[in-house]
Amino acid sequence: MSIFEDTLDHYSTNNELSESNIYSKIIFALLAILLNLMTGSPIFPFLIFLLCSFLILYFAKIPLRFYATFMAIPLGFAILSGIFLAFLGTGEQIWTLGFGIGITKGGINQAMLVFFRVLGGVAALGFLILTTPMNRIFAIFHDLHVPAVITDLAILMYRYIFLFLDVTATMYNSQKTRLGYHNYMSWMKCLAALAGMVFIRTWEQGEISYKALASRGYNGQLNMIREGDSIKDVSIRDWILIILFVILSVFAIIKLGNWTIF
Amino acid sequence: MHIMEGYLPPMWCAIWFIISAVVVIYGIMQIKKYTAENDDAMPLLALSGAFMFILSSLKMPSVSGSCSHPCGNGLGTAFFGPAVTAVLSVIVLLFQAILLAHGGLTTLGANIFSMGIMGPVCGYIVWVALRKANISASISMFFTAFVADLMTYITTSVELALAFPGADMGATFATFFGIFAITQIPLAIAEGLLSTVIYNYIENARPDILVKLGVISEQEAGAN
Numbered sequence: 083m084s085i086f087e088d089t090l091d092h093y094s095t096n097n098e099l100s101e102s103n104i105y106s107k108i109i110f111a112l113l114a115i116l117l118n119l120m121t122g123s124p125i126f127p128f129l130i131f132l133l134c135s136f137l138i139l140y141f142a143k144i145p146l147r148f149y150a151t152f153m154a155i156p157l158g159f160a161i162l163s164g165i166f167l168a169f170l171g172t173g174e175q176i177w178t179l180g181f182g183i184g185i186t187k188g189g190i191n192q193a194m195l196v197f198f199r200v201l202g203g204v205a206a207l208g209f210l211i212l213t214t215p216m217n218r219i220f221a222i223f224h225d226l227h228v229p230a231v232i233t234d235l236a237i238l239m240y241r242y243i244f245l246f247l248d249v250t251a252t253m254y255n256s257q258k259t260r261l262g263y264h265n266y267m268s269w270m271k272c273l274a275a276l277a278g279m280v281f282i283r284t285w286e287q288g289e290i291s292y293k294a295l296a297s298r299g300y301n302g303q304l305n306m307i308r309e310g311d312s313i314k315d316v317s318i319r320d321w322i323l324i325i326l327f328v329i330l331s332v333f334a335i336i337k338l339g340n341w342t343i344f
Numbered sequence: 345m346h347i348m349e350g351y352l353p354p355m356w357c358a359i360w361f362i363i364s365a366v367v368v369i370y371g372i373m374q375i376k377k378y379t380a381e382n383d384d385a386m387p388l389l390a391l392s393g394a395f396m397f398i399l400s401s402l403k404m405p406s407v408s409g410s411c412s413h414p415c416g417n418g419l420g421t422a423f424f425g426p427a428v429t430a431v432l433s434v435i436v437l438l439f440q441a442i443l444l445a446h447g448g449l450t451t452l453g454a455n456i457f458s459m460g461i462m463g464p465v466c467g468y469i470v471w472v473a474l475r476k477a478n479i480s481a482s483i484s485m486f487f488t489a490f491v492a493d494l495m496t497y498i499t500t501s502v503e504l505a506l507a508f509p510g511a512d513m514g515a516t517f518a519t520f521f522g523i524f525a526i527t528q529i530p531l532a533i534a535e536g537l538l539s540t541v542i543y544n545y546i547e548n549a550r551p552d553i554l555v556k557l558g559v560i561s562e563q564e565a566g567a568n
Contacts, residue, residue: 091443115450119354127350156348156445163351166523167508192508196351203350203448211442219442231376231386236435238390243397243439250398274538278545281395285553288391292384300383 099142099213105313106320111210117331118202123338124194127202134205142213160200168193234304346455349448356507361453371431393432418489419539421464422471433460458499467492489539493532497524
């Protein structure tokens with residue numbers, strides 16, 4: 083029913099880069115995302131997109147088909163909003179729709195810039211999330227001194243999301259086999275019953291979990307063994323590559339400036 | 345509607361991060377106090393967050409024929425209050441960004457502000473006002489979800505208009521708002537209806553949960 087089956091989570095735990103140091107990946111991805119925003123030219127985000135796609139497909143060995151479906155939704159949105167932004171520019175109109183609305187040169191350039199930024203940003207984000215299992219990201223939370231309440235909440239939520247997605251999918255299928263969702267009102271009714279039931283189930287699960295935790299001496303804080311990579315384990319090769327990437331990027335950003343296609 | 349990664353210029357990313365951080369830190373303090381007093385609060389909060397995430401992954405039919413998904417922030421704010429909803433929405437949005445690539449990391453601040461702060465706070469004001477006026481919980485639920493959903497989109501269009509002012513900021517806002525209003529008012533109505541039916545379902549099946557959350561009083565639960 084959802085996009086969860088055969089998903090991201092499967093690929094993020096089973097690819098060639100899952101086991102590599104999380105800090106190299108996270109530092110690279112965050113730098114790429116930030117540098118991607120700093121540029122004024124559509125060329126640089128496109129280079130980021132090419133680089134990240136290459137890393138995802140060639141090093142992490144994520145299947146091309148999955149990567150394409152992963153990128154399709156954000157891309158569709160980016161194209162739509164790009165078209166929309168093209169109509170918002172100032173200056174002389176080069177193509178007029180009527181009602182004083184038209185595409186201007188500034189509008190096209192802005193639309194191109196935003197479109198490629200989204201492309202680059204999603205690819206860089208994709209590099210992080212397609213190669214990094216979630217439980218390792220939680221280890222980062224701890225190192226960043228995120229309040230323990232938030233980390234605990236996030237870990238528990240992550241666990242229950244998948245548990246209850248399963249329950250939700252089962253209920254959805256059983257509603258479908260009993261001719262649910264056949265018209266608008268039935269859709270509303272079935273969906274409400276499904277959501278209401280999931281809420282009650284989650285609530286009951288919450289009470290049960292509390293009892294299970296309380297019987298093991300829970301006092302409002304989850305004590306977990308925090309293990310994972312340390313920032314000290316990032317290899318010199320990775321550091322050199324990251325620094326090289328930043329230097330080249332800054333050079334490219336300065337060199338390209340506000341250069342535009344049109 | 346989440347703003348995509350890379351969509352906002354860096355300055356606006358930072359501004360929305362700072363504004364959201366203030367509210368979220370207040371929410372975290374509330375949750376800390378709450379969990380310190382009640383041991384059982386933590387698992388329930390986590391499950392509520394999981395519920396919000398699942399709710400946002402369900403497909404909802406819209407009046408206009410298109411499909412969308414419920415925001416769930418109206419239901420959340422009526423059940424748990426706006427401060428807790430803000431913190432839960434931070435985690436939900438973060439998960440949506442890193443599990444599904446909906447939204448993004450740099451635009452997280454803007455998305456938190458629209459979905460986790462403006463929507464729930466406005467919804468909560470409506471909820472409290474209607475409940476004070478002795479209007480039944482189901483009807484209040486409809487307007488709460490409607491307002492929370494709509495305010496989320498209005499805030500998003502403000503954020504977009506500020507980031508891309510174009511020739512005239514007012515006109516740009518009007519365009520963004522026009523597009524959102526036409527597509528989102530039917531969705532907001534659908535979400536309002538859906539929340540009401542969900543609420544009624546829970547009220548019939550387990551009124552004790554709602555009493556415990558302080559959504560309805562003992563008398564109202566007994567009347568069913």
